[in-house]
Amino acid sequence: MDVIVIGGGIAGVATAYQLRAAGHRVCVIERHATVAQGATYGHSGAVLPTPLDIWFGPTFMPHRLGAKNGVIRKSGFNRAARGFVRRLAALQDPAAFSLQYSRLRPLIEASREAMGEIEARHTFDFEQASDLLYLVRGAAEWQLAGTALELLRQYDMPHQVLGAAQCAALEPSIPTTPEFAGGVQLSGERTANCPLFAKLLKQALDLQGGVTFQFGREVTALRFDNHHAAVELAPPLDAAPRSREVDVMRADAVVVAAGAGSLPLLERVGLPLPLHPLRLHTLVAPIAHEECAPHRAIVDAVKRITITRMNHRLRIAGAAVLQSASQTSKPLDPALSEEALALLGQATHDWIPGAAKISAALAWEGVKLLSPDGLPVVGNALHPRLFVNLGHGPAGWGLACGSAGLIAALISGTPSGLPPDTLAALRPERFRG
Template identity: 60%
Template sequence: MDVIVIGGGIAGIATAYQLHAAGHRVCVVERYATVAQGATYGQGGALLPSPLDVWFGPTFMSSNRAKQNGMVVKTGFHSAVRDFLKQLAMLREPDAFAAQYALLEPLVALSRRTVAEIESALQLEFEQRRGMLHVFRHARELEEAQPAIDLLRQFKVPHRVLTPEECVAAEHSVPEYPEFAGGVLLPEDRTANCPLFTKQLKQVLEDGGVQFRMNRTVTALRLDDKRAAVELADPDASRNKRNENVELITADAVVVAAGAETPALVRKSTPWLYPLRMHTLTAPIAYEERAPHLTVVDSMKRITMTRVNQRLRVAGAGVFQSASKADKPLDASLARRALDVLGQGTHDWIPGAGRVSAARPWEGLRLFSADGLPAVGATRHPRVFVNAAHGPAGWGLACGSAKVVADLVSDVTPEVPEQTLAALSIERF
């Protein structure tokens, strides 16, 4: 089959890889001059989510204060954003959280196998780092995390609950003072350089004959029972709403993996898919002796701090605003507040590790769902599929989701249970 993949981020490139491996002819359309330039560029590094760092559950936004929950909320009078956050809050209840994570876990397991198969087949080096230490400031926070720790045990995820002294022994960059409650060590969990992985995979695909149409924006999908068509335009012309030089390409199927732009392309306007603005700081290592060798995660604030060669990458600080403001530059004061959250997290947990004053900031939109699960699989139209909304908690999910999508396009039963497939469907909204 001829398949068009819309999007050159990790989701689109991973999908193209799986489709190509299944024997399909693939064309990838990307609005930038190269791949991994949107949300993929700002990935914090965590490869796969654990129950401790999915963006839902008892410890996610358990406080209304940004200093405590790590998120900047400026909903104003916009009811849709408030409703979105209320929906997320329902998953703080331990039983609801456990049931939701149980739906996600088969995709996590498939994603782990899929990434391992790619690594084994291609022998890629993308700055992988093993070991994640989740730290908690107060005893109350550790108590709130207990449902997540129970799920680690239930799904046999290797982990150790550590005292503060054991945390300091495991990761020398964590300070003994001020005192904190303890942590959870996940010795097998990994971080890696997502943009580097994406670019390497793109090169493999290009060498294998996959087509890439760069600097092209998709303005519309034209669909019928026999064929799917995609309208392409120059990105600048698209922004100015001009229709000159529109190009039409056709295929047997289309996979939309366009991040925050996905709902509009598949005509799925829903308040349960939300463009969350995320932030990243990339700072040079300040003092080698203070640089962490494990990835340190402030679980309550969802701030991930990881070393990438001679750089320190700090990610998190989501900003919740009305969706109407998503395509506009973030107010300078809000951007400063978000970056301050990241800088403070670095100061609290790995002081002196990075030169934050010389850090390179990044901000961008990441599609996020009100139930914490990605949007993956078929749509109501038999020729359109989706791979999006993986959230900030692990880019490897896009790889497992790509395998699910490729199987569906190939009319093969995916390697996840039916209830998980239904829970991931964009039609659930």
């Protein structure tokens, strides 16, 4: 089949890879000049989500910890934003959290397997590193993390629960004062460079053939009939005035994997999705003092701030700003940007003082989608030729590889290997009714 994939981020490139592996011909359409220039560019580095850092559950935006939870809320929420927060808050209940994580778990394992197959075939070097250390500040946070710890035990995920002194012994960059509650080591989990991985996948596809990329083009509309799917493309910005006409590309199927840009496209064809945009922030800072630099990734488990080392630099990511969706297209208030970047700088000072040269850091801000039930949106929707792969959230870009495998299986008409309750929980049309 001929398949059009809209979006050149990690979800779109991974989808193209899995579709080509299944024997399909693919065209990827991306509005930027190359792959991994949008939300993928600023990813924290955590490859797969764990019960401790997934963006829902008891430790995500807990009300009793107030502003200390790492998510900045702008006042003036509209009705949709308030409803989104309420739905996510329902997953703070331990039973609801455990059930929702159990639905996601098969996709996490499928993603782990998919990434393993890619690495075995191509021997990519994308700055992979094992061992994550999740740190917890106080007794109240430690109590909130109890359900996540139970899930680690339930799913036999290798881990060690550590006291503060043990954390400092394991990672000498962590100060023992002021006191903190402790942490959890997951030696089997990994971090890596997400945009580099996407670029390496693109290079592999270029060498293999069967996948083309159209850069600097923006999809303005989707069309479907009984026999074909089609996309309308805005003319290139550098096109001559007489030739600035809408182009139409036809295929057997279309996969929408364009992150926040997917929402208006899908809404125009009758599929409004209640996914909410979060403005995430990243600082990439040179290492100031080698003796202070961490040897493993550190995650502030409640603030959802991840600190990863990549060669001679540190990537500090998190500090989400939660606004009404209508504000996403406008520049962020400088005061909110300053507050978000201050959160990242403070986390660096708290956990690895002296390690990062924050004054020389490069700042990034981008929009990532989060669903009100915490799960990505993956599958067939509305029309037999329309497929969706988005909403993987800020924690775990490796999910895109497993989701891409599911899309390839659905388009090919082959079994995905995922259980029915997981497939139902991911369906784009689950929000209807």
